[in-house]
Amino acid sequence: MKLYSGPLSMFGAKAEIAAREKGLELELVMVPFEMATLYQPKHPEVLRINPKRQVPVLIDGDLELFDSTQIFEYFETVRPEPALWPSEPKARARARLLEHKSDEVYFPPIVRLMGLQDVPDDPAAVEARAASKAFYDEMERTLGSRQWLAGSYSYADIAFYMAQLFGARMGAPMDATHLKLLAWRDRMSARPAVAQVAGAMGRYILSQGRKLPPFLQALT
Helix, strand or coil, X not given: CEXXXXXXXXXXXHHHHHHHHHCCCCEEEECCCECCCECCCCCHHHHHHCCCCCCCEXXXXXXXXXXXXXXXXXXXXXCCCXXXXXXXXXXXXXXXXXXXXXXXXXXXXXXXXXXXXXXXXXXXXXXXXXXXXXXXHHHHHHHXXXXXXXXXXXXXXXXXXXXXXXHHHCCCCCCCCCHHHHHHHHHHHCCHHHHHHHHHHHHHXXXXXXXXXXXXXXXX
C-alpha cells in the first residue's frame, strides 16, 4: 500500500493512524507543502486520482481510493483485526455517525478560524468558537463514563482526536468544563500509533516557527 498525505493534513493523519493501529505495512509519501503556498504545486498522483485534488490518497495495487472515511472502510475489510468499528450494528452506526460529525460538523468552523487568527473578535470567529464549544459539550456528554467515544476504541476516536488537535491550534480548545474529554485525549495521546503520527505533525509545525498546544508539545 502507498498512502499520499501531507505534513499538516488532518485527514491524511487520520488514515495513517488507522493503518498503524491495524499494523498495515504501507509506504508513506508526504506531498510537497509550504506554509505560504500550501499544497502548490499539487502532486501529480493526487491530481490523477482525486477529483477534489486533496490528500489522502491510497493506492493498493490496482485499487485507488481517496477520502479518509473510505480508506477506513477498506482497512477494516482487508484487516478486520484489531476491529476499529464496533461489531453490534447500532453501535457501529453510532460510531460512524460520530466520525462523520467530527469531519463535517465540528471541523468546518475550525477551518473558518484558520483565516481569522489575527481578528479573534470578528463575529465569524466568535461564532466558530461557539460552535466548537457546543460540539465539545456534546462530546463530553457522549463520552460519559466510557473510555472511548463509541464504547470500544474506534475510528470515531481517531477522527475527533485529529480534528480537535486543529481546534486547539486555532484558538478553540477544550477547557475545564470538558474534563472527561481531556482525560480521553490523554488516553489517545498515549497510544503509540497516535503519538507517532501526531508527534511528527507537531515537529513539522515547530520547524515552521509555530507554537503548539501543550498536549501536542509533549509528543514532540
